[in-house]
Amino acid sequence: MYAISLGDDGAELRPLEPWRAEEFLAHVDRGREFIGRFIALPDAAEDLPAARSFLQSYAEKTASDTGRILGIWADGELVGGVLLRTMDVGQGTAEAGCWLEPSAVGRGLVSRAVRVLIDWAVEERGIHRVEWQVSSANDASIAVARRLGMTRDGVLRQSYLYRGQRHDIEVWSVLAPEWRAARRAS
Numbered sequence: 187m188y189a190i191s192l193g194d195d196g197a198e199l200r201p202l203e204p205w206r207a208e209e210f211l212a213h214v215d216r217g218r219e220f221i222g223r224f225i226a227l228p229d230a231a232e233d234l235p236a237a238r239s240f241l242q243s244y245a246e247k248t249a250s251d252t253g254r255i256l257g258i259w260a261d262g263e264l265v266g267g268v269l270l271r272t273m274d275v276g277q278g279t280a281e282a283g284c285w286l287e288p289s290a291v292g293r294g295l296v297s298r299a300v301r302v303l304i305d306w307a308v309e310e311r312g313i314h315r316v317e318w319q320v321s322s323a324n325d326a327s328i329a330v331a332r333r334l335g336m337t338r339d340g341v342l343r344q345s346y347l348y349r350g351q352r353h354d355i356e357v358w359s360v361l362a363p364e365w366r367a368a369r370r371a372s
Contacts, residue, residue: 192258192298199299202257202267204245207238210257213264217287224324226348227285244269251275258290258299265290268299270307278314280307284330297333304334304365314362321346322354331358335368
């Protein structure tokens with residue numbers, strides 16, 4: 187197994203594999219309501235078999251090079267994660283996403299972890315366009331997109347039915363040349 191340091195505070199990014207289903211479920215349970223405000227992850231991990239199945243689906247995406255999921259550990263505890271929900275190497279496109287439990291909010295963990303993920307996608311897998319799709323009501327996730335230097339491409343009005351309500355989805359993106367230029371400038 188490997189771990190990628192996310193900075194001096196000891197936070198790490200590690201693969202989130204099916205054998206970690208119990209730890210993943212405990213993490214989701216700690217933040218179930220908070221995480222579920224905008225994304226369906228808690229609905230996909232309601233119990234241990236479902237959590238294992240969710241992680242297995244990403245193990246299969248990893249094996250087929252069509253997605254990735256990585257956990258964020260802080261102080262030795264799983265507190266969140268980042269993922270490439272979709273990845274099409276042939277087209278050079280991917281959609282990144284994230285989640286975090288309340289205890290880890292405000293530490294910059296998601297921004298640092300997504301930077302590692304986008305670096306990998308762009309530099310190792312040749313992805314040209316990374317998208318970030320977010321509910322228009324999710325101010326924290328929109329702030330991450332801005333911090334990452336993404337451009338707001340537009341709004342898909344009432345395009346996402348979630349828990350009985352329609353939500354506007356903002357589409358943000360960064361292109362490989364923009365990403366590389368911003369990384370060089372920093």
